[in-house]
Amino acid sequence: MNPPVVFSATEAQRRQVIDVITLAFVADPLARWAIPNASDYLKWTPDFIDAFGCNGLPHGNAYVVEGFAGAALWLPPGVEPDGDRMAAIAEQCVPADVLPDFSSVFEQMGNYHPKQPHWYLPMIGVDPAQQGRGFGAALMRHAAQRFDREGAVAYLESSNARNIPLYQRHGFEILGTVQVGSSPEIVPMLRTPR
Secondary structure, eight states: OOOOOEEEOOGGGHHHHHHHHHHHTTTOHHHHHHOOSHHHHHHHHHHHHHHHHGGGGGGTOEEEETTTSEEEEEEOTTOOOOHHHHHHHHHHHSOTTTHHHHHHHHHHHHHHSOSSOOEEEEEEEEOGGGTTSSHHHHHHHHHHHHHHHHTOOEEEEESSGGGHHHHHHTTOEEOOOBOOTTOOOBEEEEEOOO
C-alpha cells in the first residue's frame, strides 16, 4: 500500500477542508461540550473552524490527504486565529452557562503558547469513515518534516486524549493540562525540531 499523499489545499478548497474537520470533530470532547446540540454543531462549527484555523490557508499551510480524508490547519509564525470572530461565534452557539468556562479555556490555552516564533496547529482531523488508515499520521509526518528542515518549534492543544499518543510519536511533549469548570481536559503540547 502506498503512503497517503499530502498536499496544500488551495483557497478554492476551503469548504472541503472545513467539511472534513467538521466531521472529524463531531465527537470531540471539547467541541461537543461547547456545542452539545447537533443542529447547532452543524450550523456553527464550520464558521468556528474557519475563524480558528483557516488563516493559514492563504499561506499554503492547510495540509490535506488526497481525497480530503483528513486535514491539518497549521498557522505559521506570526499568523493568528481570528479571535474576535471566534468569540462572536461562541456567543451565538455556546450555552450561556458554559460560555464563561469556554472563554477561560481558550484564555488558559493561550498561556501555554511558546513565546518564541512557532507553528500552531489549531485543528487536525480525519473523516470518521476514514480513521485508522494512517491519514492522521501522514499529516503529522508531513508537517514534522518541514519543521525539522526549518529548525522550527511547533505547538498544539489536544482536546481528545485518544490523540495524544499520535502527537507524541511525532515528537510532541506534554506541557500541562487545561481544565475549567465542567470542561473536558485539554493538553497543550510542544515539539522542538529534530
